[in-house]
Amino acid sequence: MQKGTTKSRVLIVDDEPNILVALEFLLNKEGYEVLKASNGLQALEIIEKQPPRIVVLDVMMPEMDGFEVARKIREEENNQDIHIIFLTAKGTDADRFEGYANGGEVYLTKPFDNEDFITTVNEVIEFGV
């Protein structure tokens, strides 16, 4: 919807600062506006103030895990257009299932491939899921 006028905003959430560095670089290079959060609460605050098109969520984070963050995002009426991409080291089928069950639309596992990641984000922005 916003495509063409403003750059799409992407929020990345991970408790590993080094991973945030890498993700930020990749997304910036592709022309996205990048917001960062190192935990779930912070992420939710940011979403309320500056709703992004996409949230890239880690699962294993202190205090509030990624699944819960996703659930909280989905609880808000206004947030239904936000796409949620899980990016996590948890790779079993059960985890995947839980990810989808909690409102995630794409489930990527760590370590990820840079190109795959960017392509996925681009596709989600372009076509939705």
Added chain:
Amino acid sequence: MYSKSYFMNKDKWQKLIGIFALAILLFNFPIVDLFSGKGRIFSMPLLYVYIFFSWALIILLTFWVSKTPKDKNQKNKDQ
């Protein structure tokens, strides 16, 4: 002993029950009564001709329905 492909498909099952229902219908009142009376075909009483004709029809239908999948099965085995 029972190959899996042999298990009767629902389709066949339902067809056979359909034939059963048709047989009940054909061989009972009031339909049987329709053919009772003075009617003759080649001077044979209509009632008998009707009953034996329907009987043959039921047999033919049963033969047809129960036969088809069996043949397929046979072909598969032969290949």
Added chain:
Amino acid sequence: MSPVIIVLVSVIYMGILFLIASLVEKGGSFIKRIVHNPITYSLSLAAYCTAWTFYGSVGRAATQGVGYLPIYLGPAIVAPILFVFLRKIILISKNQRITSIADFISSRYGKSSTLGVLVTIIALLGIIPYISIQLKAITLSFEILKSSDVLVDIGSKPFYYDSALYITIALTFFAIIFGTRNLDPNERHDGLVTAVAFESIVKLLAFLAVGIFVTFGIFDGFGDLFQKGSTLPDIERLFSIESVDISEGEWFGLIVISMAAFLFLPRQFHLAVVENTDSRFLSKASWIFPLYLLLINIFVIPIAVGGLYYFQGQNVEPDTFVLTLPLAMDHFRLAMLAALGGFSAASSMVIVAVLALSIMISNNLILPTFLKPRIWKNKNQGNLTSQLLGIRRVAIVVVLLLSYSYYKMIGNTYSLVSIGLISFTAIAQFVPAIIGGIYWKRATKSGAISGLVIGFVIWFITLPFPTLVESGLIKSNVLEQGFFGWPLLKPYALFGLEGLDEIVHSAFWSLLLNLAAFITVSLNSRPSQLEISQADLFVDIYKYRSGGGAEYEVFRRKAKIKDLELLLVRFLGEERTKVIMAKYALKHQLDFSKITTANADLVNYAEKHLTGAIGSASAKVIIRSIAKEEPISLEEMFNILDQTQEIIQYSRALELKSAELEKTTSQLRQANKQLKALDELKADFITTVTHELRTPITSIKALSKILQDNADLPESQQQEFLDIIVKESERITRLINQVLDLEKVQVKSPEDNQSVIDLASLVQQTLDGLQGVLEEKNVERQISLPEQPIWVKGNSDQLTQVIVNLLSNAVKFANPENGKLWIRLASKAEHAVLEIEDNGKGIPKKDKDLIFERFTQLNDQQLGKPKGSGLGLFICKTIIEQHQGQIFLGKSREKGANFVVQLPLTTSPFQTSKNEKKRVNNKNNSDP
């Protein structure tokens, strides 16, 4: 015709049958393939067409026209769904090794012996009249052929002149030879089935021959026959339904009871279910069998019309038209063929019917009542096989004698068809119990018994009883007055229902009340455990059929293998027992010489094989005598108490044994649980390590790829990324090292590299080593170490590692603004106590024990994420425990964490050497 020729032809015919049967039984695989095939199977089902069909249909057609047909339309209607319906019964019977209809019903309702007896009695009383009309038919044909006279009277001769008696004796021998040659556990008689199929061909060909002769020999084809017939009003009326006075209800009722009879007459059940070798045959039988019926019925009406037309004015019994028409035209050979056809129809019915009845009588009547467990306990009795066969043979003789008596007393008063229909109506009483049994789980034993009893009583007072009255055997006026003088209880007009044919009248009331009782009582009674499990098995047979019933059995029965074997030998013979046991041993890889107790599965297995030989109810009783199972009814309890004291003691011993077994089982279960927990821990460990490895690898991979793809990055950024890569690589190294440490600690036995250490100086040394780090973090330290050495026994490297871990944790978690550390070492009683405390946020109570587990990290938000592997404290704990010490969280002055390490004190290594020195000195002193 000379009786010698007739007897000779009959004997030759029987000889051929016997030859076929024995060829088949001895035959190789080629013959078996001919026998086990859908055509033979379908032809054997045609035993449905008895002498009643052969002679009686024509008789009934001559008086009722189309009214003879419902008896054949019933089976023809049900034929298309044989594969849907009968297949289920066959699968159940194979699964449960059921060998008769009585067995089937008894087995479904909790292997009830009461039901077995009830069904057997109903079948017996129902079938005897039926067998008697076969005798009548054969006798009649014999007499007609002998005198070549179309008007014979067979009623009034002394018994030794009576050919019926000799025919009965001949059939008895025939039945015994065919049916009881050996005891097959599955009650399969290939030879007999083939002979029956052959007889079906003979009777069909004979009937067709007569039909063609009448239609095209006497008359000029169907058209001519019917045209001539139509000129007589007596024949003309047969061509419409109204004029022969058949109501819709009668028509429908006859169709229903003939459906039931076709499926559940004991001989039909025997041929269709017990003798079935492959349920797939049903598919072809569902059109071959009705085709057979169609063919054998095509000429019934023409023969009836031809007979009526030809013999008009003479008093020829229409039941005999098949014979008398050829005779009247002087075609003796055709008449002989017709008689042979009639004989084949009658004999196949009689032989299979008495065989099926004898199985039911021996397995459901005699064995459960008289045998009980006693018989196998008595060791002198040897192989029971011959005794069982003896019982069967006696049963066959008795059944045929009863049939003969019935024939002598009543047979002449009634036509073939009406007596046959009395039997059909009796058999129809089984329908609710069977259909309900395989489709309705809620059906109970009490329901089945009530339905059968009520149906049977009504059948009896409305059908056979009046025949006894009418034939003068019983003097009574109930036919006019009703029972107890109540007009509502008139046998032919029960509850005021009048105007129906007596068969349909009886069928209506008996089936209606049977069904009502069956349903009502079932809904209001509680099934036993065994009934519930059997119900489940019968209704859901498709679920259980592959596994057999064994694992489903609700009872946990056990028995001595020796007993089990002994019992099988008694009933099945030594050889079969060996084969059966060997099969089981092979399948389950057991060695019977090493085990003494048979488990439930083996007991069930044995019971199934025994069921094949003696029926389910008897097998249950006998197996129960050696196997322990719960629950036992009061009556059966008395029976067991009735037996010798020996049995009681034996069952006590068994109880003890099973208690022991239970104990062992629970121990095993415990061990298994522990093993599983260990396994889970290991799996956990691996998942966590891989996850911990993935995180740094993710950063490294992503950033190095960025560096690779973006050669034009500003130098500062390149540097930043490289730094991260290096740091993350170090993290991986650290993790791997710690995992290896852990492995080392866990593998090493505590005695390795142990020496006596001064803990005080060890702490001091470690603090000195960490000086730089502590300074850098700007943490205030308060250290209190004793001046004397504190001796502990241990590995100094490992203990250093513990101190380092604890100190670095303390530094990490200390308040970032004004960090404080307290380090205290003291000896208290038997222990050296080292405390390392910080002034951080402390550890939540709930995590107190958890933090010593591997991979537990203090993920508290306020604490921030510690950059550890989660293995540190776990390693500390492992090391301390290997030193016979303890590590735990102690009380802290401020909010922070206070880790306390306790290690057992040991004696100073110098103590002894000092003493030794002293002694040396003393020596020196004393010896200047």
